[in-house]
Amino acid sequence: SYELTQPPSVSVSPGQTASISCSGDKLGAKYVCWYQQKPGQSPVLVIYQDTKRPSGIPERFSGSSSGNTATLTISGTQAMDEADYYCQTWDSSTSFYVFGTGTKVTVL
Amino acid sequence: EVQMLESGGGLAQPGGSLRLSCAASGFSFSNHAMSWVRQAPGKGLAWVSAVSVTGITTRTYYADSVKGRFTISRDNSKNTLFLQMNGLRAEDTAVYYCAKDRVVVPAALGYFQDWGQGTLVTVSP
Numbered sequence: 001s002y003e004l005t006q007p008p009s010v011s012v013s014p015g016q017t018a019s020i021s022c023s024g025d026k027l028g029a030k031y032v033c034w035y036q037q038k039p040g041q042s043p044v045l046v047i048y049q050d051t052k053r054p055s056g057i058p059e060r061f062s063g064s065s066s067g068n069t070a071t072l073t074i075s076g077t078q079a080m081d082e083a084d085y086y087c088q089t090w091d092s093s094t095s096f097y098v099f100g101t102g103t104k105v106t107v108l
Numbered sequence: 109e110v111q112m113l114e115s116g117g118g119l120a121q122p123g124g125s126l127r128l129s130c131a132a133s134g135f136s137f138s139n140h141a142m143s144w145v146r147q148a149p150g151k152g153l154a155w156v157s158a159v160s161v162t163g164i165t166t167r168t169y170y171a172d173s174v175k176g177r178f179t180i181s182r183d184n185s186k187n188t189l190f191l192q193m194n195g196l197r198a199e200d201t202a203v204y205y206c207a208k209d210r211v212v213v214p215a216a217l218g219y220f221q222d223w224g225q226g227t228l229v230t231v232s233p
Contacts, residue, residue: 042223102152
């Protein structure tokens, strides 16, 4: 089955840039989206179709994808960005949606 | 405003059954594929099942872990999504979220625009 691998944790200082990777076989050929989940809350879509931001999502969130890796970048990270982040794609060979393993972002 | 309210969670014994519901409002329910996504305690998100819009062929999709035990369905007249869960196992213990897909049939362009608040399913003797 298709797998998406993320680093378990990323630490960042306030105002700095956080980069979260999501790796999968030929992932650059698939669309990737990203969700933010804060403790006790439901996930929120922050990036879709690799690079697009839904309305209401701050510009400091951006996405990119190439080769086997997609990346979520948070520029000028704020304390409110501390959360778990999940990548997600569609595996056409199995007709499954697939989530990444998740990354906990800590703002120190 | 899009709202999705899950219900039907609770405690079930191994081998037992539960039926989850997700009442949707604020959008054209019949025009969106819908999914169930679960999250075991302290764990990550896991897609469970999806259903396309109702048409000549309504397509359903299941993760390997639930295929043959869970059944997804929808009632467009009531704007409600269902998940019938049979043969429950301890590893099915999780918060179950319903999620609104951007597309009419789950596919590469799909993603979850909105999520409900979740309902907790606990499988224990």
